[in-house]
Amino acid sequence: MEALKESEADLVVYLHPSNAKCSNDAILSSLSSLLFTYSETFEGVVLAYDPNICSKLAKILPGIHPYFGVKLKARLLLFNPTPNMLLEGEVVKITPQSIHAVVLGFSSAFIADEDIWDDFKHKIKRGKEVYVSRSHKKHKIEVGTILRFAVKSFDEEILHISGSLVADHTGSSQWLDKNLNEWSQADSTTKKRKSGEGEAEKPEDGRLMMKRETSSPKNDKQAKKSKKRRKEHS
Template identity: 85%
Template sequence: MEGLKECEANLVVYLHPSKAKCAGDAILSELSSLLFTYNETFEGVVLAYDPNICSNLAKILPGIQPYFGVKLKARLLLFNPKPDMVVEGEVVKITPQSIHAVVLGFSSAFIADEDIRHDFKHKIKRGKEVYVSRTHKKHKIKVGTTLRFIVKSFDEEILHISGSLVADHTGCARWLDKNLDEWSQADSTIKKRKSGEGEHEKPRSDRLMVQREILSLENDGQVKKAKKKKKNIVES
């Protein structure tokens, strides 16, 4: 899934002197406070960490309460979805106007009706709401489905994703993986058809110019005929 990345960070954790005897636990507690929040320094939501304390030596900071700083390195797993990235989430709610999902267990995702391609039709089966593909009847989206969609925007404060299912490579992840050749071939055919139509169809401005040239030629021909007829009459 896109939007995930690893990074190595050099950190300094500041601890109260009362935690000197259990500095390791205190460091883990401080790092845990970073989890599932967007961090501007790392440019992403911290999902996991793997700390490595560089030294047993700590630097005491002067002040009213002499905190001490512990240097360490940590490998961080970050999540920062950008527009046009493909991510996956579990569907938790379906309505005729929207699909709601949860990504990685913490970030909510919302796909509005205008961002769901027309191939999907909303239905109620056995009292449950689902979206079923008109082209491929077995391609269904229901509660519990792992949904693959494209990111439109990401709200860093509330960790909310706005998504889209317009592209053909979006939908039920399980069905897409099983029928890769089928939907990719259909997508390729549609693209070729669109490009072919674009090549054969002249732009509107070109068509107008052609029509004007035809009218001009016709008018010139009529004028020449009229002059020739007039000349014959004069001679006779």
């Protein structure tokens, strides 16, 4: 997934003197407080950590309660979705106006109807709401589908994602992976057909204009003969 990245950080964890005998547990507890929150320092939501204590020596801080600081290195797994990135999430709810999904089990994603490609049509099948592709009938989006969508925006405070299904490579990830060549060729053929129709209209219009502006000599002679006969009879 594009939004996931690893980062190595040099940290100092400050512990209360009461934790001197169980410093390892206190360090892990302090790091756990970072999980599933957005950190401006690391520019992402912390999903996991792997600490490595550099030294058993700690620096005691002066004060009423002399805290001590422990230096350590940690590998962090961060989640930071940015616009146009591709994400995958499990669909949990479908309505005529929206699709709701959960990404990595903790972040909610919302896709409004205005961000759903017109090729997808909302239907109710066997009492369940689904979105079905008009051009590929087997391409369906329903509850439980692993959805591939593009990021529009990310709310760092509530970890909420606004997504889009406008791009060609979005939809059911299972169907897209199985039919990659099929939908790519179909889209290419459709674009070529539309392009060809647009080019064909121009010469056709030109020929019509030519027919309206020109007349053959044979037709001119027949018109003159008809006019002459009408004068003789009169």
